[in-house]
Amino acid sequence: MLDKVIKDIPLEENEAILHHSEGVDLVPSNIDLEAIEVGLVNNMSREYMLKGYIDEVKNKYDYVIIDCRPSLSMITLNALACSDSVIIPVQAHYLSAKRNDTANSNNK
DSSP, X not given: OHHHHHTTOOOOTTTTOEEOXXXXXXXXXXXXXXXXXXXXXXXXXXXXXXXHHHHHHGGGOSOOOOOOOSSOOHHHHHHHHTOSOOOOOOOSSHXXXXXXXXXXXXXX
16 A cells, blocks of 8 residues: 555555454555665655555544554654654553663763
């Protein structure tokens, strides 16, 4: 789907969307997304490729959740560019949110 968006190939209305009986729709990913990410580097407005597709389908849904890897890649930047809000999961530990001052003081 993202490859078609990059190449300006028109998409059909429900293309790439899997409809489940539970009422949850899903657009799956596969290993080809890595190759598409490498190709995004050379495109103009590369941060907004996913936004074009999301803008077309978001009026059919109450929520659109985009799950990304914990890295700042082109796919993650695309997800952030088309998002209204972001949820960043962290461990529910005190030390996971606390800055490690001892490690920083040793580097001075």
